[in-house]
Amino acid sequence: MNLIRGIKGTAQAYWITLRTMFRKPVTIQYPEQKRQPFPRYRARIVLTRDPDGGERCVACYLCSAACPVDCISMQAAEAKDGRRYAEWFRINFTRCIFCGLCTEACPTRAIQMTSDYEICNRDPLDLVYEKTDLLIDDTGKDPDYNFYRHAGIGVVNPRGGNEDEKPPADVRDLLP
């Protein structure tokens, strides 16, 4: 009885293995075949542009404040028209843990995560990305959004002249 049970246990396992031989493999041959990650995938960070081609980043430092590992640093500067931008912007990818909190923090949707997961490097210093490495010529995940068409100082339209904006309040006026 014991022997029969032993044989049965082994034969059943062999049968399962044999059966699986006729199934389609689920593996992919990685360097040749590449897997396309899903849209929410969190990998290499980029700085996007608005639909008009301007930089979205206004150097508000929110991403660097939200970062739990302090890998984002920048220097804010002001253009002649009063518009803020990042003079330099640096992400240290050796420290980055790809948690996505910077993307969540960005109020102008400038900083976004892409699905490019192949950023390994031999030299760690090459993983310190400067603004030229980060800034892309694309709008990223929110193609129509331009911060200056909704708020901010008059870059696209005169101040308060956007469609969903009210004209600026006259602070010296007592009327409500």
Place this chain on the structure above:
Amino acid sequence: MASTEVMTINMGPQHPSTHGVLQLVLELDGETVVKATPHIGFLHRGIEKLAEHRTYHQILPLTDRLDYLAPMHNNLGYMLAVEKLLGIEDQIPERAQVVRVLLAELTRIKSHLVWIACHALDIGAMTVFIYAFREREHIMNIYEKISGARMTSNYFRVGGLSADLPDGLEQEIRTFVDSMPGHIDTYEGLLTGNKIWQKRIQNVGVISGEDAIDLGVSGPSLRGSGVDWDLRRDNPYSGYENYDFQVCVDDGCDTWARYKIRLLEMRESCKIIYQALDKLKPGPILADCPKVCLPPKKDVVDSIEGLIHHFKIITEGFKPEKGEVYVGVENPKGEVGFYLNSDGGPRPYRMKIRPASFINLQALPKMVEGSMIADVVAVIGTLDIVLGEIDR
């Protein structure tokens, strides 16, 4: 005349079956283990200390890296602790609660799949490893679709969730869970009837219920010793009281009992997932606590009030009142608890983690002393330890 001295050998830290960087100093008399001393700390990153310098939101990605095989559960435990500290645990929306339970149970299956894979591989059944990782890949894909990462999910937020489930995912989860019982049958077909598997784990790593309680063992390792204790039922959180499920208990006290329990738990998790999918109704995913939860992105980019709240929460965080809380959740490995002590500032004054694996590891010397050296591998596998959680 053979010499009879006791020999001391190191098992690990670089040993494939210690599941990471665990070093066991074994004192052997022949092949019998006289004494086993675990040496830990090779993966110590100081997460508890790091937490003292981060706002409550920033700590969340750190908790992913505790038990990296069940990240959603760590997130859940930490979130519940913060929510209790803030006193907003009653305001979590229904949908968020259900999604949390859904993902917690999916995580339990995922963690148990790694357990069965590695446990079987350690003992010599390699096929199970490959099959279990095939199924785990499905869960990883679901994780990736939801949170954007395969392992370090970072998906839950204080007061709810960071984003809603993507379209069509419920159907995908349902399809996966439909296939899961068949897969579990496959693992059982490969292992349960196999004489070698039975001989290797029956009456190995025996620990009585009293000893298990004395050593603080929790989770399936405790239930394998006949102690009927599951925090999901005995101290429900996230609405677990509304789900109908069985707590699997077996009084075999050995590795075989724990093997059966974990397989049954996977089946029970499938049942909970079905119930959660049925309960899933459209609705808000974040609590209505503007001082704690980030406003929706639409408000941030369209309204000045939303933008101000957004800036305030991200730069300053939120300040819970002075006090301390402890919340324990039933991780796949056992009870994971978060103790938070707030001094009224935006960062916790102290965060203490009660990791399940760390405390379950205490039982290892008791379970292996007096048995053969080959059984040590089986016992490490059955305790289902994760070094990220042990060393923190």
